[in-house]
Amino acid sequence: MECPSGATGPAPAQAPGAGGELLLNVTDRNVSDWLVKSRPEFYKTRWGGFTFGYNNPFATANFSRYRAAVRRIGEALLGVGRDALLNVTDDQLRNQTYDISLNDTDGQKDNFTYVPFGLVDDAFDKLEDFAKNSEILDNVKIWYNNKGWASSVAYMNAFNNMLLRSRFNSSVKRWYGIEAINHPLNFTRGQLRRELSKQSGISLLHAICVIFALSFVPASFTLFLIEERQCKAKHLQFVSGVRPIVYWVAEYMWDMFNYLISAGLCVAIFLAFGEEAYVSERNLPGLLLLLVLYGWSSIPLMYPASFVFTVPASAFVTLACANLFIGIVTTIATFVLEILNDEQLQMIAEILKKVFLVFPHYCLGRGLMDMAANQLRADTLAEFGFSAKRDLFEWTFLGRNLFCMLIQGVLAFLLTLLIEYRPGCRRRQLMPMAPISTDDMDVDVQRERQRVLSGRADKDILRVFNLTKVYKKGRLPAVNHLCLGVRRGECFGLLGVNGAGKTSTFKMLTGDTTISYGDAFICGRSVIDDPVRVRQQIGYCPQFDALDSLLTGREHIEFYARLPTRAATSAKLSTAIALIGDPPLVFLDEPTSGMDPAARRLLWTCVSDMVRQGCSVVLTSHSMEECEALCTRLAIMVNGQFKCLGSLQHLKSRFGDGYTVTLRAHPGQLAAVERRLQESLPQGEVREKHHSQVSYQLPSVDLRLAGVFQLLEGLRAERLVEDYSLNQTTLDEVFVRFAGEQTEMLEDEVAGSRLSLNDQSTRRFRGPKKVRFPAKQETPAPAAPVGNADGPTASSELLPPSPPTVDVGQVRLTDITAV
Structure with missing residues (x-):
């Protein structure tokens, strides 16, 4: 029920008091009626008053x-x-x-x-x-609001001060006064129990808030670790000379520094709110140690997850939720069991309080609760005149929590190093393999295999013995018993379509993945037994750009140049990183991918200079022009095995399809040129014809090069052709021939490669369909041609060669892989 507007009448006169209070004059009013009607207006602000000139009712x-x-x-x-x-x-x-x-x-x-x-x-x-005798009008009536526990005493004391100061003049009366002190009654046993439970609930809330805040910080440190591992930047650092223990110690120190900023904010919040249970002079050291050791133990506990997850966001959400669940559930469970009045539950609580010490989240939360309970106990006893001082670092207080977190940090960091180094696991992962059959193996590949296995390649900088990689049991090996030796100062090319095993071979040689069978030696050191020292002897340019998106090109170069042993576009940068420090052996996995022609030529010059200085280079490429410009030897890889191996001229001579004649006829003479070629070279066939230009394919069987040159010079003398060129079969054609034997791309091989973090979980690769070519009869190598060592080539004016084509669907080399 509410009083109508204006029921209290006009507002009473008012004046401020000496103590800041407001005095209202309600003379000639029904005070009780006015108090009731004006209650909403002065709710919780009006606690008492005085009535002067009050008649004694007993008179x-x-x-x-x-x-x-x-x-x-x-x-x-x-x-x-x-x-x-x-x-x-x-x-x-x-x-x-x-x-x-x-x-x-x-x-x-x-x-x-x-x-x-x-x-x-x-x-x-x-x-x-x-x-x-009391019929005088000097009596005073004191009003008070009984909702204020001390209002009656306070207003009585105010009136007593009026009486006292009325005895003094105005100059000195402000120096005198009566002070009333209200001391609360002591708690009963039940009240004390309820107050302790209330304070314990507040301390539990504090602990949960701190656990909630600090659960996200350690989990966030795995984001960069996973991204580095997925983009191969971590592996590139290892190959460039960074030891794994140095990498992880530096990561640990940087993460601790960032964590301490968050912990400092928590301390500042406690200081701002004056929580004596945590930031008093006695309790502050305990709080600091709890927060520091929680970071010490929880940060390395997150590191092993960086070896498992492939998507950084998934790792962060999973680890943060796990931290929250463990910290909150363990802390609340022990708290609830402790407050229940049951002996068996109390015994279970004591057991759980010891078991949960294996979790740093519980050690932090329980430590904060114990500190709050200890402060409450000390404050309660102080009201009774007792002093309760307890050593914060006592074993049954904070001591065991701090000790457990210290041990957990050491063990978690050692576990991370064990996963990284995998001591003893590299040899145990080697699986027994059946000996490979050499019946269908090319004679050059057999000869190289015997050279390596017999020990005649012991002086080579790189020796590969039966190198094999199997990603899943029951599947075809991605790399199958490779044997190879690379001499010092040699540039060796490794060709093959996607899925042939090139990248898997590079990964095993650089220590990025384990070897299923066999071994490899670089500078006399085993890749399996001594991977750290092997990495210090090599440079590596991965197929995909292993670069940090947060660093500029200059920062990349400066970073890798400062490493103990030794990056524009990302491809140039990756290649530059691999060449820093003049390593004795460099692996280049498609180094010119995405480069413009000028940058490609510059890289070729750098690689050639390094080879001339004695550096050995092993490269993979899809560019036959690049292999012809750089490689002294090369091998074509199909289904994890070498199908051919040798120098460029050797491969052209053994596996080439003859010669290609390209002519440019005078206007209107193209038909006459074709007729003369068909009459003089009936075994040839037209490959391409564009306007006034024709390409003619000649088999190498029963072909006299002198006769061919004589014919071509006669056509030019008769003014039928302007110019011509005669070329041996290109390396592209040899490569395409062997690429047709490649089966469906192995999913495991592709899984070993890095994908974009955005499409890694959805993209599915399918290999090229098998392309069949007409079988070619084995023929002896042709006689030494007249001309330079690279092949018989003669022309009056060299024409730009037309792009190499194949008969199946006009598929170019760069179009072999289909996604």
Whole structure:
């Protein structure tokens, strides 16, 4: 029910008091009525008041009537009248008790002892005299709001100060006053238990908030680790000379530095709110150690997950939720079991408090709760005059929590190093393999295999013995018993379509993946047994750009140049990193991919200079032009095996399809040129014809090059052709021939390669369909041609060669892989 507007009447006059309070003048008002109607306006702001000039209500009371009423009540209670007191004298009546004996109906006597009525009369006489003398108007009535526990005492003391200061003049009265102190009553046992439970709940809330905040910080440190591992930047650092222990110690130190910033913010919040349980002079060291050791133990606990997850966001969400779940559930479980009044549950709580010490999240939360409980205990005992001091680092207090977190940090970091180094696991992963059949193996590949296995390649900088990689049991090996030796100062080319095993071979040689069978030696050191020192002897340009998106090109170069042993476009940068420090052996996995022609030529010049200085290079490429410009030897890889191996000229001579004649006819003479070629070289066939230009394919069987040159010079002398060129079969054609034997691309081979982090979980690769070519009869190598060592080439004016084509769907080399 609400009072209508204006029910309180006009606003009373008001004036500020000396203590800042507001005094309202409600003279000539019904005070009780005004207090009720104005309650909403002054809710929780009006706690009392004074009424001056108050009349004493006892001054006008009729005390004779009160005396008679009391006497009648006494007579009624006693059941006797005045006649029963005839034998009692006045002195006895006023000054002493007396006995009255009455006969009951059964003839027995009952004895009663009574207070004399004279004493009651005297009391009423004195009360009447006091009331008659109090008819002055100097009385004061004090009002107080009983919702304020100390309001009555406070307003009584305010009036007493008025009386006191009224005795002094205005110059000195402000120096005098009466101070009232309110001391609360001591708790009963039940009140104390309820207060302790309330404070324990607050400490639990504090612990949960800190656990919640600090659960995300360690989990966030895995984001960069996973991204580095997926983009191969971590592996590139290892290959460039960074030892794994140095990598992880540096990572640990940097993560701890960032964590301490978050921990410092937590301490600042406790200081801002004045939480003595955590930031008092005695408790602050305990809080600092709890926060520091939590970071010490929880950060390396997250590191092993960086070896498992492939998507950084998934790792962050999973680890953060795991931290929250473990920390909150373990802390709340022990708290709830402790407050329940059951001996068995209390015993279970004590067991769990020891078991949960294996989790740093629990050690932190429980430590904060114990600190708050200890402070509450000390404050409670201090109210009774007792002092309760407890050593924060006592074993049963914070000592065991701190010790457990210290041990957990060391063990978690050692576990990370064990996963990284995998001591003893490299040899155990080698699986027994059946000996490979050499019946269908090319004679050059067999010869290289015998050279390596017999020990005649022991001086080579790179020796590969039966190198094999199987990603899953029951699947075809991605790399199948490779044997190879690379000499010092040699540039060896490794060709093959995607899925042939090139990248898997590079990964095994650089230590990025384990070797299923076999071994490899670089500078005399085993890749399996001594991977750290092997990495210090090599440079590596991966197929995909292993670069940090947060660094500029200059920063990449400066970073890798400062490493102990030794990057524009990303391809140039990766290649530059591989060449820093002049390593004795460099692996280049498609180094010119995405480069412009000028940059490609510059890289070729750098690689050639390194080879001339004695550096060995092993490269993979899809560019036959690149292999012809750089490689002294090369091998074509199909289904994890070498199908051919040797120098460029050797491969062209053995596996080439003859020669290609390209002519440019005078206007209107193209038909005559074709007729003369068909009459003189009936074994040839037209490959391409564009306007006035024709390409003619000649087989190498029963072909006299001198006769061919004679024919071509005659055509030019007759003014039928402007110019011509004669070329041996290109390396592209040899490569395409062997590429047709490649089966469906192995999914495991592709899985070993890095994909983009955005499409890694959805993209699916399919290999090229098998392309069949007409079988070619084995023919002996042709006689040494007349011309330079690279092949018989003669022309009056060299024409730009037309792009190599194949008969199946006009598929170029760069179009072999289909996604």
